[in-house]
Amino acid sequence: MSLENPFQDPLRFERRVPECAMVIFGANGDLTKRKLLPALYRLAYERRLDAGFAVLGISRTPMSDDEFREKMLASVKEFLEDSPFDTDVWAAFAQGIFYMAGNFDDGALFPALDARLKEINAARHTGGNVLFYLSAQPSQYIPIAQGIAAANVGKAESGWRRIVIEKPFGHDLASARTLSNELHSAFQESEVYRIDHYLGKETVQNILALRFGNGIFEPLWNRRYVNHVQITAAESIGVEGRGAYYQEAGALRDMIQNHLSQVLATIAMEPSATFRPDSVRDERSKLLRSIRVMKPDEVLRNTVSGQYGPAHIGGEDVPGFRQEQGVKPEAQTDTYAAVTFLVDNWRWAGVPFYLRSGKRLPKRVTEIAIQFNAAPLAIFNGDETTTAPNLLILRIQPEEGISLKFLSKRPGAGMKLRPVSMDFNYGSSFGERSPSAYETLLLDAIIGDATLYTRQDMVEASWAVVDAIQHVWDETKFDFPNYGAGTWGPKASDDMLARRGHVWRQP
């Protein structure tokens, strides 16, 4: 019988974290420097990692362990947010950082990796547990998966092996399936962790707490009471030097296929029977498969593609997308996408879910607005404010929180109503520092909790919906640019909602 740690105290201690080594492919890249190492250091600072936790970075650049440690130290100091740096904690953590140079296409890299992992395991007691993290270019995912499979590094003699991959999970349904097949040559699906950092955000997780931890919302959470749902992910910046990449992706693929579809699934899924990873993911997957796939003739009525043009904002000239570096002057890329999704199940039949995402919009904000049906009878005389619908706003960023808007009597004589807001602000209500999405998700992967990770069937379901739109868009010549930088997107987007008698909420 295996021993259980008798010292755990779930009431006071954070979650149990097993020993492991983490292999980062693309260790010299931006993601490693900006997100992964700062998140790992922060977990070490919070004593969340095992003392023997090890990081093995791999990239093409020749470097010694010490040089890599120096580089990572500089990155942690630069990108550590909202957290102190402690020299002693870093010194102990850095003892577990290692590096090896190699080309991911080179078959010799992977047997060498296997040997290095065995050395690290012996020195740092990592129990044979290895978390592979693909922080490399997406084009290198398949060669890495093939290398791991050929050298059998994905199979553990003892302990576990898992792999985390970053989006994009393919660029359409067919390529997503090809990628999955390659990953499955080295790993079981249960060992593949597809990261969607939106799902690691506290407020997205709080949607589950709000829906399934409270009794009062569930009876209202359906077509009978919900009029429509708006999900907005707006960015005020442009493509910021990523023009060449972005012109191949676009807002539909970059945001709606993954982040916003996952948010939609979290908002609309059926209650999960348990909070076990597969139970929650089954419900998310079912919801994604319930989104109606548009027929070609439905696409242009229910979607809007947009691209920003040049503008003058705050006394400064900002370029249009086609003027951005690396972007073709005739690019047809969508820097703005808005879609109307209908969910074909009993709970949501007929309720439109409007999703929009864009660059160079007036502000950076991500939120979900659930608009409830108006009171069936307006018994109070007055202007339109006396019939304003109730809104439940779930703010994901920048100010995470929840607001409920409802009508209240204005003080004084007469029965005049005005809308008021009941606010819950995540930061100020709990005062604690929220862990970054990467801290949460990395810890989940080490613990083996895949609840917040995307499964292959979910990826395929959302690609099926998005592919149907993308095919029509690819065959359409849009008259771009069609919105000015600093505005809330093309007029066609307002028209799309107006056809159903709705208007976009201004976040």
Next chain:
Amino acid sequence: MGSAGGTIAPDRILHDMADLWVSLGKEGEGDAGVLRACSMTLVVAAEESDDAQAIGETLAALMPEHPSRAIVIRFRAEDRRGLAARVFAQCWMPFGHRQQICCEQIEITASDASVPDLEAVVLPLTVPDLPVILWCRSPRLFELPAFSELAAIAQKVVLDSAAFADPAAALGVMNSAASAGRSLADLSWTRLTRWRELIAQIFENRAQLANLPLVSHILIAHRAAATPATAYYLAAWLLDGLAQVGAHPRVEFRSDGGEPAWRLSLVELSAQGRPDAIASIALTEGAAAEVKAGGLVSKALLPALNDYALMREELSIPGRDPAFERALAGAAKLALS
């Protein structure tokens, strides 16, 4: 808003509080107004000589995370019955926000002779449907015969055995109260959370966990002349855990001297016949600790926690804490044996 004379009427205090919210609402800029937040009633029982400013600062720091109606009762060692009260609000403006968040605070001054009257005053002032936590900052008050009636209002009473002159006797008194059904917390136990978490983390590693049944000796070093409650708690908790894996080691307490007295300086688990300890945690400089296990050495921070940090942790556990209750029983047994 003080109440005159030697008595106070809860209705009057509640009325004063309602007025307070109206005036805060009027002061609020534009439509933003103030946001009232409350997740519990926190009753603080303190001596009149206790540092009022420090208590106020601790409560203000706690409010953003544990918004509460705070009722601070300041006791005077006096035979004449007398009570007085005032109400005010603690408000803060979260960075970058337009709206103030406010919590209400009631301050009651009471003589020792008035303790029997307090239950009738405090009970109507508690917020309905929310937990009541009583933080008793003085051992003397906890031992007043009538204090148990006030304590009965609370779901949990928080004490600090480090404030008692005799740690062993304190553990005995607390264990008796806990055995009688009172839900207690001891800040001496709270001070151990980081130590305990580090120990638990060491044995999450399966290679280290396999050594646990071999532990035959526990050494706990501290700074006090007499063994402090923290050392008894840690020993009791370790013995309880080790018994679950079939180990029944000997416990040794050692005084290394220094300040603060309750602070531990070393915990070491070792096995007979092995030259190196299975695991050890030793305070080095300042807040740093050196953690050794399986030939690996790592560093951790074990800062001395102030009242705010300790209460912040305790307030996040409004119900019973079974691990503490087992440790209290074990610690009292060790201390009184």
